[in-house]
Amino acid sequence: xxxxxxxxxxxxxxxxxxxxxxxxxxxxxxxxxxxxxxxxxxxxxxxxxxxxxxxxxxxxxxxxxxxxxxxxxxxxxxxxxxxxxxxxxxxxxxxxxxxxxxxxxxxxxxxxxxxxxxxxxxxxxxxxxxxxxxxxxxxxxxxxxxxxxxxxxxxxxxxxxxxxxxxxxxxxxxxxxxxxxxxxxxxxxxxxxxxxxxxxxxxxxxxxxxxxxxxxxxxxxxxxxxxxxxxxxxxxxxxxxxxxxxxxxxxxxxxxxxxxxxxxxxxxxxxxxxxxxxxxxxxxxxxxxxxxxxxxxxxxxxxxxxxxxxxxxxxxxxxxxxxxxxxxxxxxxxxxxxxxxxxxxxxxxxxxxxxxxxxxxxxxxxxxxxxxxxxxxxxxxxxxxxxxxxxxxxxxxxxxxxxxxxxxxxxxxxxxxxxxxxxxxxxxxxxxxxxxxxxxxxxxxxxxxxxxxxxxxxxxxxxxxxxxxxxxxxxxxxxxxxxxxxxxxxxxxxxxxxxxxxxxxxxxxxxxxxxxxxxxxxxxxxxxxxxxxxxxxxxxxxxxxxxxxxxxxxxxxxxxxxxxxxxxxxxxxxxxxxxxxxxxxxxxxxxxxxxxxxxxxxxxxxxxxxxxxxxxxxxxxxxxxxxxxxxxxxxxxxxxxxxxxxxxxxxxxxxxxxxxxxxxxxxxxxxxxxxxxxxxxxxxxxxxxxxxxxxxxxxxxxxxxxxxxxxxxxxxxxxxxxxxxxxxxxxxxxxxxxxxxxxxxxxxxxxxxxxxxxxxxxxxxxxxxxxxxxxxxxxxxxxxxxxxxxxxxx
Numbered sequence: 001x002x003x004x005x006x007x008x009x010x011x012x013x014x015x016x017x018x019x020x021x022x023x024x025x026x027x028x029x030x031x032x033x034x035x036x037x038x039x040x041x042x043x044x045x046x047x048x049x050x051x052x053x054x055x056x057x058x059x060x061x062x063x064x065x066x067x068x069x070x071x072x073x074x075x076x077x078x079x080x081x082x083x084x085x086x087x088x089x090x091x092x093x094x095x096x097x098x099x100x101x102x103x104x105x106x107x108x109x110x111x112x113x114x115x116x117x118x119x120x121x122x123x124x125x126x127x128x129x130x131x132x133x134x135x136x137x138x139x140x141x142x143x144x145x146x147x148x149x150x151x152x153x154x155x156x157x158x159x160x161x162x163x164x165x166x167x168x169x170x171x172x173x174x175x176x177x178x179x180x181x182x183x184x185x186x187x188x189x190x191x192x193x194x195x196x197x198x199x200x201x202x203x204x205x206x207x208x209x210x211x212x213x214x215x216x217x218x219x220x221x222x223x224x225x226x227x228x229x230x231x232x233x234x235x236x237x238x239x240x241x242x243x244x245x246x247x248x249x250x251x252x253x254x255x256x257x258x259x260x261x262x263x264x265x266x267x268x269x270x271x272x273x274x275x276x277x278x279x280x281x282x283x284x285x286x287x288x289x290x291x292x293x294x295x296x297x298x299x300x301x302x303x304x305x306x307x308x309x310x311x312x313x314x315x316x317x318x319x320x321x322x323x324x325x326x327x328x329x330x331x332x333x334x335x336x337x338x339x340x341x342x343x344x345x346x347x348x349x350x351x352x353x354x355x356x357x358x359x360x361x362x363x364x365x366x367x368x369x370x371x372x373x374x375x376x377x378x379x380x381x382x383x384x385x386x387x388x389x390x391x392x393x394x395x396x397x398x399x400x401x402x403x404x405x406x407x408x409x410x411x412x413x414x415x416x417x418x419x420x421x422x423x424x425x426x427x428x429x430x431x432x433x434x435x436x437x438x439x440x441x442x443x444x445x446x447x448x449x450x451x452x453x454x455x456x457x458x459x460x461x462x463x464x465x466x467x468x469x470x471x472x473x474x475x476x477x478x479x480x481x482x483x484x485x486x487x488x489x490x491x492x493x494x495x496x497x498x499x500x501x502x503x504x505x506x507x508x509x510x511x512x513x514x515x516x517x518x519x520x521x522x523x524x525x526x527x528x529x530x531x532x533x534x535x536x537x538x539x540x541x542x543x544x545x546x547x548x549x550x551x552x553x554x555x556x557x558x559x560x561x562x563x564x565x566x567x568x569x570x571x572x573x574x575x576x577x578x579x580x581x582x583x584x585x586x587x588x589x590x591x592x593x594x595x596x597x598x599x600x601x602x603x604x605x606x607x608x609x610x611x612x613x614x615x616x617x618x619x620x621x622x623x624x625x626x627x628x629x630x631x632x633x634x635x636x637x638x639x640x641x642x643x644x645x646x647x648x649x650x651x652x653x654x655x656x657x658x659x660x661x662x663x664x665x666x667x668x669x670x671x672x673x674x675x676x677x678x679x680x681x682x683x684x685x686x687x688x689x690x691x692x693x694x695x696x697x698x699x700x701x702x703x704x705x706x707x708x709x710x711x712x713x714x715x716x717x718x719x720x721x722x723x724x725x726x727x728x729x730x731x732x733x734x735x736x737x738x739x740x741x742x743x744x745x746x747x748x749x750x751x752x753x754x755x756x757x758x759x760x761x762x763x764x765x766x767x768x769x770x771x772x773x774x775x776x777x778x779x780x781x782x783x784x785x786x787x788x789x790x791x792x793x794x
Contacts, residue, residue, distance in 0.1 A: 029098030032071045033107035035064050035083060043068030044112060047085040048325045052386060054078055054095065061324035062266075074098055081107065082386065088112040090388065138212045138615075138657075153231055155754070156204050162212060162655060162673060162696075163229070173214065173227055180223045182230045184378070208232050214619070215545075215561045215602045218501040218516030219444065219456060222543040222566045233273060233316065243792040250785035253280035253309075261792075264320075271332075272317040281308045285777030287585075292770050293635045299351035300637055302584065304777075306366070310340030318378075326384040334376040342368040348584060350637075360421075364411040366581045374401035374436075389448045394441075401436040411583060427475035428484075430580050435467040436571075452507035456516075459500045466493040470577045487578060490529035493571050497522050503545075512549040517542060520566075526574050526591050535591050541566065555608040562601050567627060569593035573643050583638075590642045598623040612660035620652040628724055630684060633771040646681035646688070646724060669700040681724040685769070692722030708741030726773075729763035743790065750787040758782040 031051060035044045049070050050061040059079055062072045076098050083091040091112055096105045140160055157163050157171055165171050173179040211230040213220065220228055243261035248254060255278040262271040287302040318332030344366040350359040376399045383392045406429075413424035444458035472487035498521045505514035520543065525536040545563040552558070575589040604617045626646045633639045653675030660668045673696040681688030696718050703711040718731040734757060739750040758781055766773045 029074045029076055029103045029105070030071060031074055031079075031081065031096075031098070031105050031107070032069070033081075034109045035068045035070070035085070036109055036111050037088075038111040038113045041111075044085050044088070047083060047112070050082045050084070050324060050326050050386075051079050052082060054080070059324075061322075061326060063325060076100070076103075083110055083112065084388070085112055140210045140212070152204055153207055156207055156210060156231075157229065160210060160212060162214065162657075162671065171229070173212070173229065180221070180228045182228065184231075184233055214617070215547075215563050215600055216565075217514065217547065217563065218503050218518035218543060218545045219458065221460065221497075221499065222518060222520055222541070222564070223568060227565075241792065244789060245792070246787060246789045248277075248785055248787050250783060252282060252781065252783065253278065254783065254785055255279075267322045269320040269322070270317075271319070273315070275314040276311070278311040279309070281779070282781060283307070283777070283779040285775065285779075287773065287775045289633070289637065289639075289773045290771060291633055291635070291637045297353050298637045299353070299355065300584065301349040301351070301355075303347045303349075304344060304582075306342065306344030308340055308342045310338060310370075312336065312338040326386075328382050330378070330380040330382075332376075332378045332380075334378075336372075336374050338370075338372040340368075340370045342366065342370065344581060346582060358416045360413065360415045362411055362413045362583075364409065364426075364583055366407060366409055368405060368407040368581070370403070370405050372401075372403045374399070376400075387448055389446060389454060391446045392444070394443045397438075397440040399436065399438040399440075401434075401438075403432075403434040405430070405432040405434075407432075407581070409580060409583070426583070427481075428473065428580060429481060430472045431470070432577065433467075433469045435465075435469075437465045439463045449504075449506065452512075454503075454505045456503040456505075457501065459498075461498050462496070464493070464495040466495075466571045467491070468493075468571075468575050468577055472578070472580055486576075489531065489576075491575050491577060492527040492529060493524075493574060494527075495522070495524045495568075495570075505547075510551045512547075512551070514545075514547040516545045518545070519543075522568060522595075524568070528576070528591075533591075539595070541597075557606050559604045560602070561604070562599070565598045565600060567596045567598075569595060569627065569643070573627065585639045585641070587641050590644060593627060593643055594625050594645050596623055596625040596627050596645065609660075611662070612658060615657040617655045618652070619655070620650075622648070622650050624648045626679070626681075628679075628681065630681075630688075631725060631766050631768065631773070633768060633773070635770075639771075639773070644681075644684055646679065647683045649677055649679045651675055651677035665704045667702045667704075669698075669702075671698045672696070677722075679722075679724050684724075687769075688724045690722040690724055694719045694721040708745070710737075710739045712737040723764075723766075725768065726764060726766040729765070731760060731762070733757065733760040746792075747788065747790045750785075750789070752785045752787070753782070754785075755780070755782045 033049075035047045035049075036042065037044055044064060047064045047068070047070075048061065049063065049072060051059045051072060051074060053059055059077075060072055060074050062070050064070045078095055078097045080095050081093040083093075089112060091110055093107055093110075096107075098105060154165055154171075157165055163171065163173055171179055171181065209232045211232065212227070213230065214227040216228050241261075241263045243259065245260075246256075246258045248256035256276060258273070258275040260273050262269060264270070283304075283306055285304040287300070287304075289300040289302070291298040291300075314334075314336050316332060316334040318330065321329045321331075323329070346364040346366075348362040348364070350361065351357055352359055376397065378398075379396045381394045384390070385392075409426065409428040409430070411426040411428075413421040415421055440460070440462045442458065442460040444456070446454060446456045448454050468491040470487070470489065470491070472484050473481040474484055476482050499518060501516060501518035503514060503516035505512070507513075519540070521538075521540045523536075523538050525534060527534050543564045543566070545561070547559060547561040549557060549559040569590075571589075573589050573593050574591050576591060578586050578588045580586070598621050600619065600621045602617055602619045604615070606616075607614045624647075626649045627643050628646050629641050629643050631639055631641045653673060655671075655673045657671045658669070660670075662668070674693075675695070676691070676693045679688075679690045679692070698714065698716050700712065700714045705711065712735075714735045716731075716733050716735075720730045721728045733755045735752065735754045736756055737750060737752045739748055741748055758778075760780060761776055761778045763776045764774070766775075
């Protein structure tokens with residue numbers, strides 16, 4: 001197995017060799033000039049200046065300084081310059097010559113004329129969030145959302161339109177938990193084993209923006225029925241030294257520090273992000289259960305209380321090497337480590353037929369020590385050609401993840417009079433080591449066609465090796481730990497996916513269209529090593545996508561889109577490892593799961609007003625072989641929850657996102673998502689069918705006051721929703737934030753109170769043929785944070 005230490009040494013060796021061979025060559029001439037806005041006469045900093053030979057070969061380039069000036073070293077010869085800046089028409093100079101007699105050329109001041117942006121990607125600037133909005137993708141630059149200060153990536157997602165995060169950290173997009181989560185466009189170890197709840201380990205201050213893609217085109221991997229959420233980490237490439245620092249203190253204990261630094265000198269841009277957090281997270285839960293057996297009713301009242309104490313470190317560093325502004329190689333290395341101690345105390349009170357007939361109680365304690373180191377290496381190359389939009393990108397990523405969990409369980413039984421029953425006491429241990437190696441190679445190519453058209457194609461291959469070495473033991477009468485039957489094994493998960501896609505798009509008058517097709521071949525095998533049980537799966541699927549846009553005017557447009565999606569059963573869905581933290585409630589995977597497939601349709605509309613924006617969408621999804629976790633309870637009251645393939649689900653909904661500024665100092669944002677789902681699980685049990693109508697509502701008000709003060713109030717309501725087996729009850733909570741600019745506007749103090757009313761609780765009812773279960777849990781309580789941030793300017 002490739003170890004993190006080996007990969008780090010390999011990375012450093014390649015890093016050193018790259019630096020040695022990438023030192024810029026000696027140039028003999030110099031091109032200089034200055035770029036300004038034609039209308040405002042303001043300097044345009046960070047405009048791109050590329051220099052080409054008469055045969056259109058790229059020779060060199062650079063970007064302008066803050067005052068709009070540029071200076072580029074070049075060899076002797078004849079060239080022309082191409083100046084580009086987002087939102088402006090490009091400028092192409094006449095041919096000029098550098099020679100011994102004229103080694104410097106000054107192009108003087110070049111004025112760029114602003115151009116109208118394509119409606120498919122309109123930049124909507126707001127006080128709260130900088131949002132780039134197209135009809136199928138929304139990009140949220142989350143740094144200005146006060147509620148994110150001092151939090152994690154989970155808190156960021158919780159504050160985005162269309163996205164809901166339950167108290168356990170599970171992410172849903174438009175009511176569906178089947179969403180693909182990426183970091184910097186790639187899979188991450190944070191969400192490999194723990195799912196979306198692993199995002200609690202990523203500090204919010206390391207995140208630059210989040211892309212929410214509800215109906216992805218064929219360029220994206222087909223995984224994720226509800227769509228894709230892509231979290232982009234911070235990195236800058238401005239000339240000189242730039243950076244920011246942040247210090248956090250909160251209660252319950254939340255101490256943190258982060259730094260985001262970069263230094264660019266000519267062709268090389270160095271960047272590093274570091275984050276440290278120390279947290280204490282208390283949690284509570286309750287459960288009431290009735291089990292009907294032989295005319296009797298077994299009643300359980302269960303109360304859990306616990307705490308998780310831990311710390312985590314995140315560090316990511318690397319460099320961009322600019323062969324030119326059109327040719328960039330990026331190398332990066334990321335390392336994370338999380339260490340935690342979890343202690344949970346559980347009390348089980350047992351009754352027969354009524355709460356007046358007490359049978360006794362049990363006390364159980366879970367003591368878990370957990371450590372999770374993981375690392376990622378990424379190499380990315382991007383080549384932009386002379387024609388705007390003509391690009392080639394190639395990416396290689398290696399991911400290594402390891403998690404060790406060492407758990408001790410003790411349980412003591414007492415009769416109805418409170419007398420101990422020593423012969424029913426339990427001592428159990430659970431040792432669990434999980435490993436992952438993942439390799440990803442992706443190449444994408446985009447070529448403009450004519451004046452408005454575009455062709456895109458690419459290939460992607462990924463290899464994933466995952467291992468779960470687990471053993472659950474119980475102490476016998478002689479004090480020896482003996483493995484429990486069926487719970488001593490090594491589960492192996494091997495996944496190979498090969499994909500290729502093509503997309504063709506064009507524009508005619510007010511109509512824009514894009515059609516794509518993606519092919520994916522999946523080869524998955526699961527193995528139980530000790531018992532040599534193998535379960536291979538191979539399948540090839542086509543995933544078409546189509547987008548049709550009609551621009552009524554610059555402020556009004558419609559888009560109709562379609563895509564086919566898949567949810568492949570992954571490690572957590574398939575692993576038979578059973579969690580023993582709760583002796584009455586067990587959770588595991590199901591090695592016999594099949595993938596689920598979804599056809600998704602959307603009709604979107606965007607309208608811009610003088611004081612606001614309205615974005616609305618109607619959507620429909622048809623899913624077959626839907627994966628959902630089903631709970632069963634035996635005659636002794638012990639529950640097992642594992643995933644099954646249901647017949648399917650049909651869902652449709654309406655979503656509205658709007659922002660409005662009644663006055664200059666007050667900005668309103670509103671997100672409403674109404675949806676209906678028809679769930680069919682009759683293949684599992686005849687009455688596993690449900691029709692549910694629900695909604696998600698979020699409203700944010702931000703007030704900009706004098707003296708550098710900002711206030712922000714957000715209310716959230718996730719309405720009651722039926723499931724195949726019961727009901728998830730509604731959740732309401734409120735967040736309040738205040739900030740003050742200090743130190744000549746370079747610094748900011750932010751006070752946040754998340755969940756002011758301490759009301760963010762997960763409440764549910766689950767029913768089966770022989771049981772009724774009602775639960776109430778709170779894994780994240782009211783959090784108060786004070787954050788100080790400081791920006792370093794060049």
